[in-house]
Amino acid sequence: MARLILLNKPYGVLCQFTDEAGRATLKDYLPVPDVYAAGRLDTDSEGLLLLTDDGALQHRIADPRHKLPKTYLVQVEGEPDEAALAALRRGVDLGDFHTRPCEARVVAEPGWLWPRDPPVRFRKTVPTGWLEIVLREGRNRQVRRMTAKVGFPTLRLLRVAIGPWRLGELLPGQWREVPAADAAAGREQPAGLAAGAAPAGRRAPRAAGRAEASRRGRTR
Structure with missing residues (x-):
């Protein structure tokens, strides 16, 4: 087996x-x-x-x-607005390919999350936010490229579920x-x-x- x-x-x-x-x-x-x-x-x-x-x-x-859906928790630079979420959900043109529609929503910072080693580097003048993104595809560095494209660069990326x-x-x-x-x-x-x-x-x-x-x- x-x-x-x-x-x-x-x-x-x-x-x-x-x-x-x-x-x-x-x-x-x-x-x-x-x-x-x-x-x-x-x-x-x-x-x-x-x-x-x-x-x-x-x-x-x-x-x-x-x-097979893959679920990610994504810490991003800035606080994503509804326009950014809508763009992610529709699919983003990354130049070499256009992403498929996906699920994207703002979530609270996970209380159970372990500290990263080394820590994420923050900018004091820029807030951060968390997203939950569910994809049904998987290109190289896709999530990072998607959030950067809509104006919110990824700081930390965790996959929490596959199917x-x-x-x-x-x-x-x-x-x-x-x-x-x-x-x-x-x-x-x-x-x-x-x-x-x-x-x-x-x-x-x-x-x-x-x-x-x-x-x-x-x-x-």
């Missing part, structure tokens, strides 16, 4: 298992062999990453033709495995599992030091 693992990818970690430059990778956090990421998450983005050993499941999750699978209470570097039958069927997680009740995996002991070294000097 298929295996499906939910990982909270920390900021500054490459979405791959090896790196010749010695930067932090998934291998530092996930000591599970023969699983591969179903989709990507930028190095400077955080949150939910799905990994599986099943090629068909990997394709179904990652291929935008299946229109029925949710980040729950996983902290950065923690992971859990979804029951194989649910993974294969793509069924909604039980409430307890979605809330982070299942035991989380421990990250590799060397991960914290390597991740810290790789992040040194970064601001966003």
Whole structure:
């Protein structure tokens, strides 16, 4: 049966298992062999990453033709107005492609959110706001390009859900495995599992030091 693992990818970690430059990778956090990421998450983005050993499941999750919704929490510079939200919802012309219609709304700053290391650099004279954006596609740095296009550059980006699978209470570097039958069927997680009740995996002991070294000097 298929295996499906939910990982909270920390900021500054490459979405791959090896790196010749010695930067932090998934291998530092996930000591599970023969699983591969179903989709990507930028190095400077955080949150939910799905990994599986099943090629068909990997394709179904990652291929935008299946229109699996991906939910992001986005901290932006400035306070988005209704005109910006309407533009995001309609779709934005980014030059090389036009984004599909999406869901976008203003939300309160998440009270459960962990501090980012390194912290986001703020400008004292410019307020910030939070958006929830739900896409059914996934181009390179798409969310960041979308918010910048409507006048509100992204400061911090977290993915909190992919289809029925949710980040729950996983902290950065923690992971859990979804029951194989649910993974294969793509069924909604039980409430307890979605809330982070299942035991989380421990990250590799060397991960914290390597991740810290790789992040040194970064601001966003």
